[in-house]
Amino acid sequence: MTAGYTGLGDWTPEALGVPGRVRPVVSAPEPVLSRPGPEVDPTCEEVVQLAADLVATMRVSPGCVGLAAPQVGVSAQVFAVDVTDHPKAVTVHGTFVLCNARVVEATRWKAGREGCMSVPDLTGDVKRASRLVVEGALPGSGAPVRLVTDGFEARALQHEIDHCAGLLFLDRVAGAHAIYQRKVYL
């Protein structure tokens, strides 16, 4: 483990100390979704507000298990994830926000069908690691965090880290017949 990294501890969005505001979610082909976001200073006031806003926007969006800054029009490496109570999730870390997150270990690749709030009409088959180690920083304190997770939460994390790098699930689909018109809207 990289020195100084710990788990989430008892972190909750309340630790941000500011109320979140719901922001509009942008859809492809909005250019911000295809632009790699810069790293951020996790202690900066603007980033803390963005973190709270991502959580608030995720919570009002039905079926949403993750939301990245580019999806609310901000090119930055910040995202929120919450797979709590999702029937497919095994390991669950609750609601959390990470800044400047990167994948440090990815194994046991499995295909699965993904959608995205920013690509509302399509889904696609994407291979993701089902065992994952991610390192990043908590907004507010800037504390370094290392998360070990699997399955559904691992998939959500990789999807959001991709957003921060300017990538959509469309960039990772398995082949010419691996994109589908969405039949069920959450």
Add this chain to the structure above:
Amino acid sequence: MSELAITVIGRDRPGIVADVAEVLAGLGANLTDSTMTRLRGHFAMTLVCVGPAAAEVEAALAPLAADGRLLATVRAVTPDGATAPAGEPYVLAVHGADRLGIVAAMTRVLADAGGNVTDLSTRLTGSLYVVVAEVELPAGSSDAVAGRLARTAAELGVGVSLRPADSDLL
């Protein structure tokens, strides 16, 4: 026996596949490789089959097309025609605001590099245009091709990615 390339396209409705396949079976035309799919409300069939002369198949399909709802074509093709040498398999994905010439420009980059598109599909949903192509590239050319694709994509204002396709495990 001749190898035939057949296309059928028309406004989608239940029974198109059954109607066409029934005619072909009745003539003793054996369906080999095919794709049949719905494209924006039209049903499109492209099939290769082995059977009687093209004219006979065309005549048998004519009643299906008589009301103008289906368009069918039949052509004799050379069996087992020369196939391009297999390259390294990649998946190309392009997405962005719809505009004229995205497929033309991106596939020209592939063609100029000796890349062979083996499967391609496009989707327009709202203003989002998505292209996904499976392509075989000459060995060792992928980095250079990816660079040229990125430059062409930037000119078009679209995003592009080129990734190795999954290989067969067993």
